[in-house]
Amino acid sequence: MTDPFRTETGHKSWGRVVEGEHQVARPRRTGAVRDLLHQAGDRGLTALAYGLGRSYGDSNLNPGGALIETRGLDRFIALDVEARVLRAEAGVSFDDILRAIVPHGLFLPTVPGTRYVTLGGAIANDVHGKNHHSAGSFGRHVRSIRLERSDRGIQDVTRETDPELFAATIGGLGLTGIILEAEIDLVPIASAFIDQRTEALTGVDHFFDIAETRAQEHEHTVAWIDCTASGDRLGQGVLSCGDWADEGALTPHPAKAGPALPVDLPGFALNPLTLKTFNLAYRKRQLMKPARARIHYSGFFHPLDSVRDWNRLYGARGFYQYQSVIGFETAREATRAMLTRIAASGLGSFLAVLKTFGEYAPEGVLSFPKQGATLALDFANTGEHTLSLMADLDRIVAEAGGRLYPAKDGRMSAGMFKAGYPDWTRVEAMRDPLLSSQFWRRVTDD
Amino acid sequence: MTDQNRKILVLGALSAMARESARVQAGKGASLYLVGRDGEALRAEADDLRVRGAGTVDTLAMDLTDTIQTDTILANASAALGGLDTILLFYGVLGDQAGAETDPGEAARIMDVTYTSAAQWVLAGARHLEAGAKSRGVLMTASSVAGDRGRRSNFVYGSAKAGLSVLMQGLAHKWGGLDDAPRAVNLKLGFVDTPMTSDVEKGGPLWASPEDIAAIVDRAIEKSGPTVYAPWFWRFIMLAVRATPHFIFKRVNL
Numbered sequence A: 001m002t003d004p005f006r007t008e009t010g011h012k013s014w015g016r017v018v019e020g021e022h023q024v025a026r027p028r029r030t031g032a033v034r035d036l037l038h039q040a041g042d043r044g045l046t047a048l049a050y051g052l053g054r055s056y057g058d059s060n061l062n063p064g065g066a067l068i069e070t071r072g073l074d075r076f077i078a079l080d081v082e083a084r085v086l087r088a089e090a091g092v093s094f095d096d097i098l099r100a101i102v103p104h105g106l107f108l109p110t111v112p113g114t115r116y117v118t119l120g121g122a123i124a125n126d127v128h129g130k131n132h133h134s135a136g137s138f139g140r141h142v143r144s145i146r147l148e149r150s151d152r153g154i155q156d157v158t159r160e161t162d163p164e165l166f167a168a169t170i171g172g173l174g175l176t177g178i179i180l181e182a183e184i185d186l187v188p189i190a191s192a193f194i195d196q197r198t199e200a201l202t203g204v205d206h207f208f209d210i211a212e213t214r215a216q217e218h219e220h221t222v223a224w225i226d227c228t229a230s231g232d233r234l235g236q237g238v239l240s241c242g243d244w245a246d247e248g249a250l251t252p253h254p255a256k257a258g259p260a261l262p263v264d265l266p267g268f269a270l271n272p273l274t275l276k277t278f279n280l281a282y283r284k285r286q287l288m289k290p291a292r293a294r295i296h297y298s299g300f301f302h303p304l305d306s307v308r309d310w311n312r313l314y315g316a317r318g319f320y321q322y323q324s325v326i327g328f329e330t331a332r333e334a335t336r337a338m339l340t341r342i343a344a345s346g347l348g349s350f351l352a353v354l355k356t357f358g359e360y361a362p363e364g365v366l367s368f369p370k371q372g373a374t375l376a377l378d379f380a381n382t383g384e385h386t387l388s389l390m391a392d393l394d395r396i397v398a399e400a401g402g403r404l405y406p407a408k409d410g411r412m413s414a415g416m417f418k419a420g421y422p423d424w425t426r427v428e429a430m431r432d433p434l435l436s437s438q439f440w441r442r443v444t445d446d
Numbered sequence B: 001m002t003d004q005n006r007k008i009l010v011l012g013a014l015s016a017m018a019r020e021s022a023r024v025q026a027g028k029g030a031s032l033y034l035v036g037r038d039g040e041a042l043r044a045e046a047d048d049l050r051v052r053g054a055g056t057v058d059t060l061a062m063d064l065t066d067t068i069q070t071d072t073i074l075a076n077a078s079a080a081l082g083g084l085d086t087i088l089l090f091y092g093v094l095g096d097q098a099g100a101e102t103d104p105g106e107a108a109r110i111m112d113v114t115y116t117s118a119a120q121w122v123l124a125g126a127r128h129l130e131a132g133a134k135s136r137g138v139l140m141t142a143s144s145v146a147g148d149r150g151r152r153s154n155f156v157y158g159s160a161k162a163g164l165s166v167l168m169q170g171l172a173h174k175w176g177g178l179d180d181a182p183r184a185v186n187l188k189l190g191f192v193d194t195p196m197t198s199d200v201e202k203g204g205p206l207w208a209s210p211e212d213i214a215a216i217v218d219r220a221i222e223k224s225g226p227t228v229y230a231p232w233f234w235r236f237i238m239l240a241v242r243a244t245p246h247f248i249f250k251r252v253n254l
Helices: A030-042 A094-104 A119-124 A163-169 A204-217 A272-288 A297-301 A310-314 A328-345 A384-399 A414-420 A424-430 A438-444 B016-027 B039-051 B070-081 B097-102 B104-131 B155-176 B210-222 B234-243
Strands: A006-008 A022-025 A047-050 A066-069 A076-080 A085-089 A142-149 A153-157 A178-185 A193-201 A220-225 A237-244 A292-296 A319-326 A352-357 A372-380 B007-011 B031-036 B057-061 B086-089 B138-144 B183-189 B227-230
Touching: A030 A047, A030 A066, A030 A142, A030 A178, A047 A178, A076 A094, A076 B039, A085 A094, A094 A119, A119 A178, A142 A163, A153 A163, A163 A424, A193 A220, A193 A272, A193 A297, A204 A220, A204 A237, A204 A328, A204 A352, A220 A272, A237 A272, A292 A297, A319 A328, A319 A384, A328 A352, A328 A372, A328 A384, A372 A384, A384 A414, A414 A438, A424 A438, B007 B016, B007 B070, B016 B031, B016 B039, B016 B210, B031 B039, B031 B070, B039 B057, B057 B070, B070 B104, B086 B104, B086 B210, B097 B104, B097 B155, B104 B138, B104 B155, B138 B155, B138 B210, B155 B183, B155 B227, B183 B210, B183 B234, B210 B227, B227 B234
Parallel strands: A022 A066, A047 A066, B007 B031, B007 B086, B031 B057, B086 B138, B138 B183, B183 B227
Antiparallel strands: A006 A022, A076 A085, A085 A178, A142 A153, A142 A178, A193 A237, A193 A292, A220 A237, A220 A352, A319 A372, A352 A372
16 A cells, blocks of 8 residues: 655745645545545654645644644535535535535624634634624534544534533644544525625725624624835725625625736845835725715635735745734724834835724633734734834733634734643643644743 | 426536536526435435425435446436436446555456446446436436546556547447437546645646536536536647657556
């Protein structure tokens, strides 16, 4: 029999900063995972599931150890249209799910900014979307999870049967067992279209003044912020809100993704001037659109999916993503402080996103979303300059009692992580002893 | 669901290309009858295809090299589907070339699976479509560019695929001369990233994914000519390979 593991060096996370050598297996059946875990254990390796590689930093990488790619575990198991329940293997993508369920007038309860995530990854990172204030995070809609654990074998976990393992698995970064299958609730939609409302934001105060009202008025809200603007214009941007249209066709998004970015953009293409120009042009373009419009869900939820491999925009050295959440008591001042620091740095992103999270209690022990405001930015990796900017942002977030999103992180300190997620030891207690990631080793080692 | 939806028999339904092709057809509302060796795996595929939008999906677990009852099985499939109009044959075995040269058993295995049994299914399928679906019928086989010119690394497998390609060429010739006849389409596949090729170093522009092939299969079902190189550029690669004189070709380690 041929060795199911191959030595590969090509696995990177979405930010493309972290890479490493892995022993990689690509099972085609969920039944094959148990043996792979045992084989990894026999070789003295830790293992980690790897889906579509959309985590940005190092939470989906395990250099020196094994990766079990889950994309071959991509079968639907059952769809109950009446009960609105879907069961599928963990490697099924949101892209596949939406194409299968939209014609039935069903949608995922919440979707992140890309369809190219797996069901297992969505659970392991407890992803959120523009409707967090009205639906909570993805984990809230998970009914049951089938795990393969190296120590206990197959475990079918629900909130009722094993609440502690369930809570550790939602947002548990894939460490509590390889997710084989899951059963989730779906939501009804009357059409595949969203009624979108677009309005200008003049600054940070404007956002915080109207965010709560807009969240009550609309199912989906998100703001794009020009992070190159400073002074009076600090935090200027565009607020976009949306609600499912009452009528329209139930047409899923097209099967083929758009054109791919064929090459890495050279590093010098990204500089304070081009960033400023891009941000100004983007704002103009957004505000030229009609204030109210009916658009397909793919354009509303997943605009970046129309350019495959957009992460290459940031050049061969890759980029860091930085996403924080800060409670409402301190969010306004902290957001202002962060944007001021970013504008002064000259570093900054094409797309900075600001959104409020609703009052739902975190579903999992390590769930990122909590009530407050979340700011997400990309920073090209320019080495020390970028790291020192993010260290300054860390101080602002920590002082404001906030925390960072592990799925996006490739460098936060152990102290920062533990302060943001004081219950992390509950996940460590539930962790499958064979599973680990570079992220987990980094933030739990003292 | 309308009567326009295809009613498809998939032979070798657990191959990576067959699975992707079945998914594409399921998404268009086709009904499917899956034949492969592993019954449990077939049932999992059937569940998957139903969620993806297939009409009916039935499965049959059998060894396709057993060709005694091809006509009965085709009739059963047709009954389950409510009229069979499309047959997709995906199976074959690459085997071990060195083994095939030393071990008659390995050679027989490669030839039996890849040509002898496949040919029986093609002939039985042809009888069935000629009698039933007629001009709506499509018989498609997955052959290989390995059959275009024998080369040292895989010529036993290549000879079996060459046989399949000529069989399909002949069928297309026959049907092309008739009114109201089905269509025969033979795919000649280049490098495809599947478990069959899992021991080969991959990557580079010549490698296609099973998803790429499924899109080509989709076009082949609707309108392609009798021979389809998949992807298309293999037509030109093989043109060059066939045109290379022996005194040069023998020095090339292929």
